[in-house]
Amino acid sequence: MSQARPGGRTARTRTVVLEAVIDQLTETGYVGLSVDAVARRAGVHKATLYRRWGTVDGLLLDALTLFADRSVAIPDTGTLDGDLRHIARSALATLTDRAGQALIRAVVSAGHDDQVAQVIRAFWTRHNTMVASIVQRAADRGELPAGTDPADVSRAIGAPLYMRLLVTAEPLDTAAADQSAAAVAAAARAGVFARPAAHAAEPASRDFTGG
Amino acid sequence: MSQARPGGRTARTRTVVLEAVIDQLTETGYVGLSVDAVARRAGVHKATLYRRWGTVDGLLLDALTLFADRSVAIPDTGTLDGDLRHIARSALATLTDRAGQALIRAVVSAGHDDQVAQVIRAFWTRHNTMVASIVQRAADRGELPAGTDPADVSRAIGAPLYMRLLVTAEPLDTAAADQSAAAVAAAARAGVFARPAAHAAEPASRDFTGG
Numbered sequence: 269m270s271q272a273r274p275g276g277r278t279a280r281t282r283t284v285v286l287e288a289v290i291d292q293l294t295e296t297g298y299v300g301l302s303v304d305a306v307a308r309r310a311g312v313h314k315a316t317l318y319r320r321w322g323t324v325d326g327l328l329l330d331a332l333t334l335f336a337d338r339s340v341a342i343p344d345t346g347t348l349d350g351d352l353r354h355i356a357r358s359a360l361a362t363l364t365d366r367a368g369q370a371l372i373r374a375v376v377s378a379g380h381d382d383q384v385a386q387v388i389r390a391f392w393t394r395h396n397t398m399v400a401s402i403v404q405r406a407a408d409r410g411e412l413p414a415g416t417d418p419a420d421v422s423r424a425i426g427a428p429l430y431m432r433l434l435v436t437a438e439p440l441d442t443a444a445a446d447q448s449a450a451a452v453a454a455a456a457r458a459g460v461f462a463r464p465a466a467h468a469a470e471p472a473s474r475d476f477t478g479g
Numbered sequence: 480m481s482q483a484r485p486g487g488r489t490a491r492t493r494t495v496v497l498e499a500v501i502d503q504l505t506e507t508g509y510v511g512l513s514v515d516a517v518a519r520r521a522g523v524h525k526a527t528l529y530r531r532w533g534t535v536d537g538l539l540l541d542a543l544t545l546f547a548d549r550s551v552a553i554p555d556t557g558t559l560d561g562d563l564r565h566i567a568r569s570a571l572a573t574l575t576d577r578a579g580q581a582l583i584r585a586v587v588s589a590g591h592d593d594q595v596a597q598v599i600r601a602f603w604t605r606h607n608t609m610v611a612s613i614v615q616r617a618a619d620r621g622e623l624p625a626g627t628d629p630a631d632v633s634r635a636i637g638a639p640l641y642m643r644l645l646v647t648a649e650p651l652d653t654a655a656a657d658q659s660a661a662a663v664a665a666a667a668r669a670g671v672f673a674r675p676a677a678h679a680a681e682p683a684s685r686d687f688t689g690g
Contacts (some may be wrong), residue, residue: 269589297590298510298588299510299588301510335592335613343596349635360570360655372646373588373590376584376587376588376645376646376647377508377509377584377587379508379512379584379645381646385648385680386650388646388647389648392647421602423639423642423643423649424638424639424662426639426642426646427635427639427641427642428634428635428638430638430641430645430646431634431637431638431641433644434587434590434600434636434641434645434646435586435587435637435641435645436599436603436634437590437596437599437600438634442499447631447671447672450666450669450671451635451662451663451671452666454665454669454671455661455662455663455665455666456665457665458661458665458669460658460661460662460665461658461662477616
């Protein structure tokens with residue numbers, strides 16, 4: 269067999285196979301995801317899938333990596349409320365996207381897999397870094413107390429939306445996203461996400477409000 | 480075969496079988512839950528399981544019902560903060576409990592099943608009713624704006640904890656529960672969970688602060 273050119277047949281096969289992974293997950297969930305089922309759906313030889321992706325979790329991992337790699341732009345609307353609303357609506361878009369939904373449910377079901385856990389950690393580290401720059405700017409403007417933890421803010425924005433999708437099976441709409449953003453803003457302003465140490469122990473060394 | 484007495488052999492079999500369901504879920508997740516596996520683990524004939532529970536989802540449903548039926552006491556600590564902290568810590572207890580964790584993960588994986596969805600809805604309806612009485616008392620004391628939606632408060636308390644368990648795989652500890660309670664209290668006080676109609680349209684007819 270000849271070697272496929274980069275961006276050529278190999279890339280096309282990847283796209284077709286990972287699309288088949290999403291279709292299969294949407295229809296049957298992680299329980300019904302198998303190399304056989306994906307091969308049938310994609311019209312690709314089983315042997316090709318085993319050679320390139322190894323296992324079902326290899327397929328899931330690659331689909332996840334492709335999805336998580338979509339660049340997320342850091343909003344800068346000029347206000348904390350505007351920035352948080354932007355992030356909440358981006359999360360809403362992911363959670364109402366067919367592929368996003370299928371992958372999130374699969375990740376929860378495949379909770380035992382170490383490689384999957386690694387991809388998820390990398391995703392949240394990137395997300396928290398993005399939120400950190402928003403929190404920093406808000407602190408610089410005097411909108412937030414110094415020492416506000418970006419990871420706490422980051423988790424709190426998505427939490428009610430993931431809850432609606434995974435746990436309570438409630439509608440995911442713009443009102444839900446905007447309410448989540450408003451709740452996080454109120455809690456952050458009240459200092460709920462501020463680390464005590466940044467207030468008391470280091471008054472001069474970490475001047476987050478110095479702009 | 481003779482009919483077992485109520486509370487006798489039948490009840491004991493149920494306990495043994497549902498404990499085996501939790502064990503199997505803990506070890507393999509929903510993917511590995513099968514009537515065969517549960518029968519082997521419980522030391523009960525497959526035929527008995529099929530006759531009484533029908534399918535894997537029948538087993539999951541019964542385990543879920545038993546777990547959800549545990550009575551939850553409505554806290555009345557005298558303050559909104561105290562009541563919310565109590566609820567958040569109860570949620571933490573469920574989410575760090577072995578059976579609770581196994582069942583929550585299974586419910587997310589079995590998202591397609593209508594009967595499972597019904598049990599979940601019933602659980603949240605009960606939970607929201609409990610939160611409603613806390614919200615009402617807080618409004619009566621003037622701690623919360625009128626028209627605060629109990630369902631919004633209820634969802635927001637658990638959300639960061641479910642997020643830690645299912646999505647970000649972060650530690651579940653008392654600090655996390657207390658932070659969630661504090662965040663909800665701040666957002667609720669700021670009016671984020673208040674329905675606009677209750678403020679403007681009906682000033683006299685729905686006097687939640689009249690207590």
